[in-house]
Structure formats: structure tokens, C-alpha cells
Amino acid sequence: MRKIENFIAGEYVAAASGRRFDKRSPLDNRVIASIAEAGRAEVDAAVGAARGALAGDWGRLSTEQRVELLYGVANEITRRFDDFVEAEMADTGQPAHVMKQVFIPRGAANFKVFADVVKNVASESFQTATPDGRGALNYALRVPKGVIGVICPWNAPFMLMTWKVGPALACGNAVVVKPSEESPQTAALLGEVMNAVGIPKGVYNVVQGFGPDSAGEFVTQHPGVDAITFTGETRTGAAIMKAASEGMRDVSFELGGKNAGIVFADCDFEAAVEGIFRSAFLNSGQVCLGTERVYVERPIFERFVQALKVKAESVRFGRPDDHDANYGPLISQEHRQKVLSYYRKALEEGATLVTGGGVPEMPGELAEGAWVQPTIWTGLPESAAVVREEIFGPCCHIRPFDAEDEVVQLANATDYGLSTTLWTNDLARAHRLAARVEVGITWINSWFLRDLRTAFGGAKQSGIGREGGVHSLEFYTETRNVCVKL
Numbered sequence: 001m002r003k004i005e006n007f008i009a010g011e012y013v014a015a016a017s018g019r020r021f022d023k024r025s026p027l028d029n030r031v032i033a034s035i036a037e038a039g040r041a042e043v044d045a046a047v048g049a050a051r052g053a054l055a056g057d058w059g060r061l062s063t064e065q066r067v068e069l070l071y072g073v074a075n076e077i078t079r080r081f082d083d084f085v086e087a088e089m090a091d092t093g094q095p096a097h098v099m100k101q102v103f104i105p106r107g108a109a110n111f112k113v114f115a116d117v118v119k120n121v122a123s124e125s126f127q128t129a130t131p132d133g134r135g136a137l138n139y140a141l142r143v144p145k146g147v148i149g150v151i152c153p154w155n156a157p158f159m160l161m162t163w164k165v166g167p168a169l170a171c172g173n174a175v176v177v178k179p180s181e182e183s184p185q186t187a188a189l190l191g192e193v194m195n196a197v198g199i200p201k202g203v204y205n206v207v208q209g210f211g212p213d214s215a216g217e218f219v220t221q222h223p224g225v226d227a228i229t230f231t232g233e234t235r236t237g238a239a240i241m242k243a244a245s246e247g248m249r250d251v252s253f254e255l256g257g258k259n260a261g262i263v264f265a266d267c268d269f270e271a272a273v274e275g276i277f278r279s280a281f282l283n284s285g286q287v288c289l290g291t292e293r294v295y296v297e298r299p300i301f302e303r304f305v306q307a308l309k310v311k312a313e314s315v316r317f318g319r320p321d322d323h324d325a326n327y328g329p330l331i332s333q334e335h336r337q338k339v340l341s342y343y344r345k346a347l348e349e350g351a352t353l354v355t356g357g358g359v360p361e362m363p364g365e366l367a368e369g370a371w372v373q374p375t376i377w378t379g380l381p382e383s384a385a386v387v388r389e390e391i392f393g394p395c396c397h398i399r400p401f402d403a404e405d406e407v408v409q410l411a412n413a414t415d416y417g418l419s420t421t422l423w424t425n426d427l428a429r430a431h432r433l434a435a436r437v438e439v440g441i442t443w444i445n446s447w448f449l450r451d452l453r454t455a456f457g458g459a460k461q462s463g464i465g466r467e468g469g470v471h472s473l474e475f476y477t478e479t480r481n482v483c484v485k486l
């Protein structure tokens with residue numbers, strides 16, 4: 001069994017209180033790690049170390065020196081690729097190919113991409129006319145915001161954590177990271193990378209623990225934290241926003257979603273089925289951008305439902321390193337209870353069960369894991385809880401539609417506004433709809449195709465602010481204007 005500690009000022013440290021908690025494997029519910037739970041003392045030490053780094057070596061580096069160090073971080077992650085894959089697989093139970101093709105490479109890319117952004121982006125300047133005719137020159141300086149509190153979820157832990165730590169460090173900030181209690185390992189491992197590359201001590205700190213009345217809340221309440229970036233549930237975002245209001249600290253929020261998939265009859269049918277299959281079921285449905293509501297134009301509705309059913313029934317459950325398997329469990333027993341409660345609720349609300357709805361039979365010790373079947377329903381009204389609330393599991397409800405205006409209205413009838421995936425070969429219609437659907441990102445004939453230079457974030461209750469490319473600079477720096485009378 002592994003022991004995972006906090007990482008503060010370049011050292012791995014237990015909690016002064018001696019408190020620890022267990023991390024269980026989603027595959028078989030075995031305890032796989034013992035985690036040190038940070039208290040206020042550790043959070044104080046981490047924030048102090050971060051402030052020390054800003055006042056010391058880290059704060060004195062030039063942009064070029066910082067950029068070189070971050071390239072080093074990306075390269076060292078790539079060198080230790082297998083260790084990161086192994087740690088993330090242990091925490092999440094998801095298949096090796098997803099880790100190897102998406103989550104871990106994206107973690108390394110997050111350091112390179114934002115190093116490039118910071119190196120290459122120009123700051124604004126204006127020549128200003130003055131009455132004496134000599135004029136003035138205005139130019140902008142970008143300075144780091146200070147200590148950034150980074151609060152992360154468990155569904156793609158390394159990718160989502162580095163998506164924040166990469167730009168934060170590229171902009172010259174120091175960070176205190178609080179990973180989810182369900183996925184503590186890769187954030188801890190990144191400490192070794194930081195030390196190996198020579199990132200000054202205190203720039204990257206990790207405090208392990210829970211949210212309320214634990215490390216998460218202690219970070220967000222800490223007056224030495226200058227801004228908070230958070231990915232997680234909308235409800236948690238509201239609690240963090242309250243904490244951030246003390247001291248007028250800035251927040252960047254990437255929150256929940258109840259995303260619509262829209263499929264027109266003129267689509268490339270096979271591609272649309274494959275696209276919706278991925279968007280509903282990848283990572284066992286634990287993707288904020290996933291589609292739990294699918295709207296299919298009536299002429300192809302029955303055929304589409306049948307084709308998606310066939311694909312959903314073709315998944316092969318098993319361990320991440322089992323070459324015959326391609327499908328993992330949910331993150332925890334607790335999350336499985338939540339997802340299964342929605343599976344029951346769907347039937348109570350009158351859904352027609354197309355496939356799934358329960359727990360697969362697993363052999364031996366895997367029977368203790370957090371497995372659930374990919375599930376498809378039809379026949380529910382839009383008012384059903386299963387159609388309105390984020391479930392965050394491998395499931396979707398499919399409903400037919402007849403007209404463009406109707407489907408726009410259906411897609412927008414939600415408090416969330418994160419993403420949409422839209423399938424049609426009529427490009428004029430695709431662009432028309434993309435402008436009308438109230439979300440942060442619309443994918444046309446694709447899903448989860450990300451260019452890290454583009455703006456990412458949610459509308460409505462799916463988030464506050466945008467991250468990605470130059471948009472990240474808006475949050476991770478303060479812009480100062482300098483006005484020079486000529």
C-alpha cells in the first residue's frame with residue numbers, strides 16, 4: 001500500500017495532526033493508499049512557502065527562464081510517462097489507452113502550451129493624442145496575481161489539474177493545489193518532477209484532504225491565497241465563491257453540465273453514432289463535457305437508438321491493463337450509489353429502458369468494484385430529474401425532434417451551458433445553431449476535440465471566466481497600465 005503525503009516547500013510531509021485517510025481502488029474496493037490529510041497548519045505552511053517563492057528565486061526569474069523550466073517539467077512528465085499512467089490508472093480505474101492517448105500527454109502539453117503563450121503574446125499599447133501635440137504612450141504590463149489556490153476534481157485528475165497549474169506557473173504565480181480525495185496520486189507525483197527540474201521550492205505545493213472543513217475549505221478561506229481556480233460541481237462553486245468574497249479574491253470556475261447532443265437526419269450516420277457513443281460513455285460517462293441529453297431528428301430516431309444500443313452493449317469491462325477490456329468502473333462506491341439512484345429514478349419517472357440500468361456481473365474480486373452498465377433511456381418528459389440534473393455517469397436520454405427551432409429550445413432549456421455536440425452535413429444550419437445554443441463550446445461533427453489555444457469555459461451555471469490560450473492570462477495575471485507623457 002502506498003503512502004501519499006502533502007508536498008510543501010519541495011518536501012513530502014505528513015500532517016502534524018497525524019490524520020490520514022484511505023484511498024480505495026474503484027476496481028475492487030481494496031485500500032490502495034494511505035493519504036495524509038492536511039489541516040490548517042499544513043495549508044498555512046503551503047501558502048507561506050508559496051509566498052516565500054514569489055518573494056524569492058521564483059519571483060526574480062525572467063520570463064525566458066520560467067519558460068525553460070516549464071519545458072523541463074513537460075519533458076520530465078514525458079520521461080516518467082509510465083509512472084503517471086500507472087498512478088492515474090490506480091486512482092480512477094480507467095483503461096490504459098485513455099490515460100496514454102489523452103489524459104497524461106495533455107498534462108505534459110499543458111506546461112508547454114502555456115509557456116509558449118506567455119513567451120509569444122504581445123501586450124497592448126496605445127498612442128494617445130494630447131492637447132500639446134506631444135502625445136502619450138500607454139502600454140500594459142502583465143504581473144502575476146500571486147498565490148493561486150487550485151481546487152481539482154477526480155474525473156481526469158492530472159489533465160484538469162495541470163490545465164490550471166501550467167498557466168499559473170507560466171504567468172509567474174505560485175500554487176497550492178488541493179486534489180480530490182479520490183485522486184491524490186498524480187498531483188503528489190508531480191512534486192518529484194518539480195524537484196527534478198529545479199523549480200524553486202514553494203512554487204508548487206499540494207495539500208491533500210477533503211472539501212468542507214478540510215484542506216479544500218482551508219485553502220479557499222486562506223487570506224494569503226490571492227485567487228482561486230476551481231473545477232467541480234456547481235454547488236461546490238457556490239460555496240467557494242462565498243469564501244472568495246472575503247478579501248475580494250478573483251475566481252475562475254469550470255463547473256457542471258447537462259450537455260445536449262443534437263443529431264440531424266442528414267448527418268454521417270456512423271460518425272454520429274460513434275461521436276455520441278464517445279460523448280455519453282467515455283471515461284464511464286464521467287466527463288463534464290459529456291452528453292446526457294441526446295436529441296435525434298425523427299426520421300432516423302429509431303435507427304439511431306438501436307445503433308447506440310448495440311455499441312453500448314459492446315463494451316468490455318475489466319482492469320485498465322487487461323488488453324481484452326476497454327471499459328472502466330465509476331470512481332467510487334459513493335458515486336456509484338448516486339448514479340444507480342438516477343437509474344432507479346428514471347424507471348420511476350416512466351422511462352423506457354433501452355439498455356443497461358444496472359450493474360454488470362464481474363468475476364472474483366472485481367465484483368466489489370464500482371461498476372455500472374452504460375444506460376440508455378427514451379420516453380421521458382423534459383421535466384424528469386434524469387433529463388434535468390447532472391448525473392455524471394455512463395447514461396443518456398434520447399428524444400426525437402422535428403424542427404430546428406424546437407431543438408434549440410430543448411437544448412437551451414437548462415440552467416447549465418457548458419458544451420454541445422452537433423451532427424449534420426448542412427453547414428449553414430450548423431453555423432446557425434452554433435450561434436444560438438447557449439454554451440461555452442459547440443462541437444460540429446466532433447466532440448472533445450480541443451485546441452488548447454482556444455477559450456474554454458461554461459455559460460450560465462457551468463462556469464465563470466474562460467481559460468485556454470491568451471484567455472488564461474486574464475485570470476492568472478493582473479494587467480497594469482503605464483502611461484508615459486512624451
Ligand code: NDP
Binds near residue numbers: 153155160216
Ligand atoms: P466536487 O465539486 O465535489 O469537488 C471538486 C473539488 O472541490 C474536490 O477537490 C473537493 O474535495 C473540493 N471541495 C468540495 N467542497 C469544497 C469546499 N466547500 N471548499 C473547497 N473545496 C471543496 O466535484 P467532483 O470532484 O465530484 O467532480 C465532478 C464535477 O466536476 C462534475 O459536476 C463535473 O461536471 C465537474 N467538472 C467540470 C469540468 C469543466 O470543465 N466545467 C471538468 C470536469 C469536471 P473532495 O472531493 O476531496 O471532498
